[in-house]
Amino acid sequence: MDKKTYDRGDIEITWCPGCGNYPLLESLKGALAGLGLDPGEVVVVSGIGQAAKTPHYLRCHMFNGLHGRAVPLATGVKAANRHMTVLAIGGDGDMYGEGGNHFLHAIRRNPDITNLVHNNMVYGLTKGQASPTSPLGMVTPVQVHGVAAEPINPLAVAITVGATFVARAFTGDGEGTVSIIQEAIKHRGYALVDILQPCVTYNRVNTFQWFSERTYHLDESHDPRDMMGALKVAMDRERLALGILYASPGKPTFEDTLPVYARSPEPLHRRRVDRALLGEHIGEKI
């Protein structure tokens, strides 16, 4: 399928020129088209932020929700209709800051959704404050004396919480990003892809070059089924591995555990109330 299938046509994209979100958007379109997914079977949910504008630039179903809340919203969408391919997209602030609790618990719940985090290590849309992934010492309009809180390590956290698919991509690596996103979508269960994305306007520390110098591709020697091995790679803050750090397929998804789908995969909106059964049930209250 041509990735143009996902183009919305002549629309204005409001990111800054040179922003890492542009190549990311292209990778995402490529990944979706490459999997042969019809836009009608794809639902892209997002929070609020620069990254979270992404669904407006895609021709498919979309729900641009609240800052920090894309993951529970996507969980609800998927639970109501298993036939949909559901992605939850947002920035590092969106997903690890405001949405931090959902990050933890979505992993535990394991809905079959793909979580793409545009990690530019800064709050873009609100003009450059520190995000949970901002490096120590980074000076911002609020962190005037430099960031003092330890940056979060989302990949390591995801692994310890029990995520079954954990990967890192870099917008500078279009091809790699496409294939990682595709693997993440194909994975049954919650899949995290943390995508290093330079913000040319507000992050003067973690630039394209900074990322280029520190990233490397995982090769065959890396076993994505070895949890402690993956954790070790994830804990390395000096050299940033690109690729699938951890993947352990086979765990039941959230939807698998729902009794509504025990007998039928039919989307919930197609179902009607069994009034006879309800009548019987109410009769038990006599």
Add this chain to the structure above:
Amino acid sequence: MDKKTYDRGDIEITWCPGCGNYPLLESLKGALAGLGLDPGEVVVVSGIGQAAKTPHYLRCHMFNGLHGRAVPLATGVKAANRHMTVLAIGGDGDMYGEGGNHFLHAIRRNPDITNLVHNNMVYGLTKGQASPTSPLGMVTPVQVHGVAAEPINPLAVAITVGATFVARAFTGDGEGTVSIIQEAIKHRGYALVDILQPCVTYNRVNTFQWFSERTYHLDESHDPRDMMGALKVAMDRERLALGILYASPGKPTFEDTLPVYARSPEPLHRRRVDRALLGEHIGEKI
């Protein structure tokens, strides 16, 4: 100091007979008294739940706040007055469920507070629903088909997020609990003590015996400064280590990084506005 110093006298304690919270309360009093802390220098903050009732049973300063929010509240208290010894107490639902986001970010921020989590692996006060630490398969009034979400591993998460003091205690081990709490209080920075606490009313799986059979004490062979080693111990869900899994002192605390304390440790409530300085500052707007 006699631990009776911390007794509130003739008050009614509303926990169920046999609840693990009773020995825990005693250990806590013992730990505070043992450190020679005057009740006037101790502030105990809690959320809502059975565990969170604890401060009502202690003679010291207390703030019984909202479900899930003890940690940010305690952070505010400590930031406003460094002279106080501040504890944040609550249940597993309180701290890892509703309060999950604060758990992550308090670790990053590293305020000098002690976080005691009464981990009974169930929601006690609300009558027996699953908590984030409830074991897979546990049947409850809401999880009627058994818990389906992977229990969270708070110690492992804390370590990957960068906590500098991570310990586990068990109410069945009073002495051990006293000394772990004391070490946690003495530690400069955020200290997590996850305390295994049997709930005799709602948790029929993780009973006193269940805990007794699975817990063991860390011995000298364990190096609490070895992060990956600690992580390995924390990741073990079969055998539950008691003691200090990880301790890495020396990291600046949140308060250390605050410019208000650069020149003076004086509590904020003692400070007065420098009107001359303000006048000068306003004058710059001409």
Add this chain to the structure above:
Amino acid sequence: MADRMDERVRDVTIVVGGEAGQGIQTIEFILTRVLKRSGYHVFATKEYMSRIRGGSNSTLIRVGSQRVPANVDRIDLLVPLDSGALTHLAGRISKDTLIIGEKKALKTEHNCVDIPFAAMAEEAGGKIYANTVAIGFLCGILEADLAILENYLKEYFGRKGKEIVARNVQAAGTGYRAGGEMRSAGRVAFSIDRDPSVAGNLLVSGAEAVSLGAISGGCRFISSYPMSPGTAILTYLSRHSEKFGIVAEQAEDEIAAVNMAVGASYAGARAMVTTSGGGFALMEEGVSLAGITETPLVIHLGQRPGPATGMATRTEQADLDLALYAGHGEFPRIIYAPGRTEDAFVLTHRAFNMADRYQVPVFVLTDQYFLDSYYSTSSLGDDAVFNEDHVIETDESYMRYRLTEDGISPRGVPGFGTGLVAVDSHEHTEEGHITEEIGVRNAMMDKRMGKIRAILADSVPPVLTGPEDYRVLVVGWGSNFHIIAEAVQLLRKDDISCLHFSQVFPLPPDTAELLDRAEVTVVVENNFGGQFARLLRAHTGFEAGHRILQYDGRPFCSELLARKILKIARRN
């Protein structure tokens, strides 16, 4: 005011008090069912502390020849399971209260019939059967049918084995005989007529009625975080999730809960959340999201006293304002506050239809008193309800926010039809994409807010009880329905009526007219501020002359309320 003794003939109020964990609930459960099956109207309500064991709780059971489903202060028969119950209920024990139990253990100076439940239980096999003796005793005193009691005990204890059943039957019999003897001895003066048709009545609590209304309304998704008294709905739907095909998920917090529900609703599942004030406060941003995205959402808000944690297991009606103005920005909403269990069923059902019809958040506002009370009723009205279907199959030209005459854009869901469904929390175009354009903003605000007109025309009118040509009008809303009705009935005045609102927002169209007709208006509310009275004033300009407010965490009592109403009626 009516003669109390006269009332007493028609109905008896029994209170059982004791510690949490002593079995009050079991007594209430069995007793109400056996009495109902014996042909008596029953009503039960409870009050309890926020703790799992110990403390002092009580349940109130009214038994009558007619329906008496309202809380009262008076206690005719008091069964204290421990002496703490006497202290706890001291303020409500009068000279007419008959205390039943072991006099020595209770050490009371009140009117006490010495019945050694524990000793009687020992006969049947152990102290553990004391509660069953008490049940038997109460059945005996009330002339319930012994066979029905025995059968019910067999049903109830069946899975515990024959021996347990036999002992319970024996204990009940012992009690029953003692009760009968006391009755024969003329120590009690009830004469409650039986109504055989009551045997076939339902016993449904407020919480069950809301839950059943949700199932009936086609609820397919509930995500919530436990919080008293809202939890009951989550528990009920969880328990029956397989049977009725419902996703019932305990979320990590209330924010996740509301966002999951909005997501499920976007995908076409009728969705709800249930919570209480504090949890709801956390959901407000999500309610605003439902508002601007026009995603149907049903919110059950079970009120309890605030602020903050307040009194977790008590009752109050102080979150009307909260529901009314929840969420930032302006968007339409509907608030139902059922007063009767039947209303709770029908209105919760209706909430799902209305949410879908107008694509707005709809509240079902209850409280602890309402949720924890139940009474005999012939039907929930489930035959009269049906589910509307407002989801359309989309085609390629589909636009989620198409501007239409009535402001309602046909609602598509992903995967049903060939259209794409784009939904946005920003102000958006007809296609559902972000915009800041003035013209579009105005059109979208007008479209959303304009729906209020149609919603108004589709109102649930208030219920007037009493004469049409009232001089005094007692106004209530939500859980106060029966309490006010009984209070006014006790007064036996032909110029006092009650007007009860179960749709509290928007105010039904004829509200002002109904209020204006009264010379004296009294608004009765379980809160400090008189929130409904203020709502009436803000929207109709009508200022209620009098307000009867109570904010101690307890429901009104009909006879005490009657006195307050009478005082106002007499003076004005």
Add this chain to the structure above:
Amino acid sequence: MADRMDERVRDVTIVVGGEAGQGIQTIEFILTRVLKRSGYHVFATKEYMSRIRGGSNSTLIRVGSQRVPANVDRIDLLVPLDSGALTHLAGRISKDTLIIGEKKALKTEHNCVDIPFAAMAEEAGGKIYANTVAIGFLCGILEADLAILENYLKEYFGRKGKEIVARNVQAAGTGYRAGGEMRSAGRVAFSIDRDPSVAGNLLVSGAEAVSLGAISGGCRFISSYPMSPGTAILTYLSRHSEKFGIVAEQAEDEIAAVNMAVGASYAGARAMVTTSGGGFALMEEGVSLAGITETPLVIHLGQRPGPATGMATRTEQADLDLALYAGHGEFPRIIYAPGRTEDAFVLTHRAFNMADRYQVPVFVLTDQYFLDSYYSTSSLGDDAVFNEDHVIETDESYMRYRLTEDGISPRGVPGFGTGLVAVDSHEHTEEGHITEEIGVRNAMMDKRMGKIRAILADSVPPVLTGPEDYRVLVVGWGSNFHIIAEAVQLLRKDDISCLHFSQVFPLPPDTAELLDRAEVTVVVENNFGGQFARLLRAHTGFEAGHRILQYDGRPFCSELLARKILKIARRN
């Protein structure tokens, strides 16, 4: 209505439009300062899209002989930095608008003076100086002082090195001369008197005034999560945190923010949060906590259009209801909505005193328009304010919630004195420990709610502008102060006055009386529902005859508002 040309003599409205990132802000910044130092009154406000680069934004600068600090629709001089600005502002360009710029590039049919800024900039060293040329040009046309402009450029660009300074000075000079020539050619008809005293005036934005008021009020702790337009206060206090000894913490979310602030306040630090509607919705449970624990808390709520994400960088006054009823349960609160920058300073200062005095949450309710606007003013009133000290040193008998006559319990903090300070989110005893006891509950509710009486007596009265014996009263609140004042002034009618509320809750005691005196009342609000009008009705019974509402995300314009008021005044 007054003759527009006549107005024009006294003040000129300049609009600079272009993409985000093109330097509009710099032009505005330098121009307003140079003009003010030259003796002109200035006012500036901006409107912008929710994006970092591109789009189309604009800033409006009014220059006058007198203070004219209100938004207007008309544009006298338009400086479009790109052709997009003309499209963006098309609706506001009239035959009287003079467009200044490179005619060819702008391709406009409107009245355009061809000034090749880019080419002129090349002379000075490059296109990059085009904005400075424009600044110079505007100064020239307005007869600002060239020396002041040159000095200011030296100051402003000083740290960039001599060459940059020299080129800017040169560019400005080129522009200045061109402006002067145009003026001499008689193409503009302003005659704005200079007032030398203005040179010493302050230029303080709404956001700065709130921030300075907070510092002045003794704020020691601010914890917040970024959200437009609330962020500005966090940024300001962060920038000056070291100087003024303030803990300024960016929290992980709004819930953490409010709970941290409550914790800090409990420990004795004057504490605040700043946010906007969506973030505030998440804080409501925390506000309720402050309510029941009687912990002082100041909340700055910068409104923007909702629902949900709405229009993130636009303005609205639609969260009055939200602030008013935020949090579950009932507790007293105070809401200030400053209308002038001086008020913002004084009332934010006062908010801290009142929060401490009454131990209640106090809101400072602003909006994007207010926060982003500024004008010349002689003083903020900082000489008149002082900080009260309400924290006591405790002794061993200390009880945090001691019942007192006026409901105010002396407030101790941990570590100051020998007492213990126990605070509880449940209903609590005088000692601060959990209780469910009816008597205590009632006493505590009465105590807390009773504080409203004292708060009322301690009100900030509304400001009446215009004759005392008005026939028509135009009522406003918050950011509308100057817009309404100018609108009414434009009408020059001696029977129309304006009444502005900066304390919107509780309503000051004389409110009803002031409203009743008018024959015709018009409430002007930047929202859909007329929230303040409803508040007036709910609390005073007074129904405003007319409402002028706007909810398109933009502030009112004084001359357009004047027309609407006139229409109403004429017809009634």
